[in-house]
Amino acid sequence: MPETSEIEALKRRLGRVGVWNATLSREPASVEREAAAEIESLGFKALWVGETPNGKESLAHAAILLGATSSLTVATGIASIWARDPIAAANGASALAEAYEGRFLLGLGVSHAPAVAARGHDYRKPVSAMRHYLDAMDATEYAGPLPEPAPRVLAALRPRMLELAAQRASGAHPYFVPPEHTAQARAVLGPEPLLAPEQTVLLETDPDRARRLARQFTTRYLALPNYANNLRELGWKDEDLTEGGSDALVDALVAWGDPETIIQRVRAHLDAGADHVCIQPLTGSAGELLEHLRILAHSDVVAT
Numbered sequence: 001m002p003e004t005s006e007i008e009a010l011k012r013r014l015g016r017v018g019v020w021n022a023t024l025s026r027e028p029a030s031v032e033r034e035a036a037a038e039i040e041s042l043g044f045k046a047l048w049v050g051e052t053p054n055g056k057e058s059l060a061h062a063a064i065l066l067g068a069t070s071s072l073t074v075a076t077g078i079a080s081i082w083a084r085d086p087i088a089a090a091n092g093a094s095a096l097a098e099a100y101e102g103r104f105l106l107g108l109g110v111s112h113a114p115a116v117a118a119r120g121h122d123y124r125k126p127v128s129a130m131r132h133y134l135d136a137m138d139a140t141e142y143a144g145p146l147p148e149p150a151p152r153v154l155a156a157l158r159p160r161m162l163e164l165a166a167q168r169a170s171g172a173h174p175y176f177v178p179p180e181h182t183a184q185a186r187a188v189l190g191p192e193p194l195l196a197p198e199q200t201v202l203l204e205t206d207p208d209r210a211r212r213l214a215r216q217f218t219t220r221y222l223a224l225p226n227y228a229n230n231l232r233e234l235g236w237k238d239e240d241l242t243e244g245g246s247d248a249l250v251d252a253l254v255a256w257g258d259p260e261t262i263i264q265r266v267r268a269h270l271d272a273g274a275d276h277v278c279i280q281p282l283t284g285s286a287g288e289l290l291e292h293l294r295i296l297a298h299s300d301v302v303a304t
Contacts, residue, residue, distance in 0.1 A: 002151065004192055007170050010105070010151050011194055011275045013073050017266060017302055018046030019293065020077055020198045020278035024065075025055040027286050033068035035286040040072040042297040048077035048107070048173075048198070048278045058083065059092040066100040074100075077173055077198070077278065078109030078155040081129065086136035094142040097150035107173050108133070109155030127160045134168045153194060157181070157230040162188040170194050173278075176227050178252040179268040180234055186273025196276040197269055202256040203281070203292055210256035215244030217282055218253055254282065259299035266304050 001007075019039055024032050039047055047065060051058040058079035065074045079089070089106070096104035110126035154165035156172040162185055165172040171194025174185055182197050189195055200217060204210040221227045222241050231241060231249070240246040245253070255265035262279070269277045279301070281292035296302075 001167060001193065002170050006151070007192055007194055010170055013045060013102075014075075014105075014194075014196065014276045015045035015302070016270065016276060017044065017304055018048060018073075018075075018196075018276060018278045019044050020048040020050075020280040021289060022050030022052070022055075022280075023284060023289070024049060024286060025052070025061055029064050031286050032064055035290060036065040036068045036072060036074075038290055039293060040069045042293055043302040044293070044297070045071070046073040046075055046105070046276065046278070048075045050077055051079055051083065053083075059089075059096060062096060062104055063099075066096065066103055069103075071103070073103050073105055075105035075153075075173075076107045077175070078107045081108055081110060081133045086133045087140050089133075090137040090140035091142055093150035093152070094144065094146050097148060098144060098146050102148045102150075104150050106150050106152040107155065108152060108169075109173075110161075127164060130154065130161065130164060131168070134164075153196065156185070157226060158233065159188050166190055166193045171196065171275075174198070176200075176221050176253060177230070178234070179265070179272045180252075181230070182269045182274050183272040184234075194276065195274050196278060197274050198278045198280055199265060199269060200254045200280045200282055201262045201265070201292075201296075202254055203259070203262070203295060204256050205258055210254075211247060211250050213282060214250045214254035214256060218250055219244040259296055259301065262296065263299065263301050263304055266301060270304070 049061055058076045062074045093106040110130055151170040153171050153173045154169045156162040156165045157174055162172055166189045173196045175198045177197050186195055228241050240249045255262045266277045281289055283289045283292055
């Protein structure tokens, strides 16, 4: 684990609330640059970007966004260990850390069986695979100038991966989790490592419409065993996990309503032990994303 002072400095750079988005990669790079610059101007200190087998490569994507901003931290949420070998990951992260003055955060994850199969690999023993990957990264000698190595976090849901995140990274980035998971993750990590959960949000006050839109999001994730099994360990029943999720589960995973309702959910994660909460507005285009973020920023979610 990095030094306590390094982790505390990372927490300060990220701030209490950041932005998570997986749809920016579908936009032209010019649109992404403008969006990242506005996200920075709204007061958010961190932008987390997802990676898919048919989207922009994660480190190249981060470079596009870093180049359009001056102080924003760009984090991969999450770069799959199956998408690049560990030497490429280590050298790519070091190049970005050196070029952009420590504004890059490398989030690594083992992904899910369907996505791994799409890349031509077999999904196997995720904790062991991650440990071996980190070993190879740490054995890589970077030849370029590097004032400060890029910090890294692990996508972690259950105890063994959380323990590895505490031992071999700056912390953990859980995804698709309610505040109850944040409390359990903090207990496993201990007090020092960064805990940065993702929280999906939706500015919609009509319950029927909100839950219908939310289920379009939850349905695909509930089909993935990693997420479904994690929710079962939190006490949710099989009947809660079918057809996009019960109303109670949807409400637990997607914070919908007015800005104050969303702020309350962010505070619930922080009160449960999170250091940084990555809000993911449930939107399609970059324009819709920015509309949500403008409203939330003006409601002081950034200062939560």
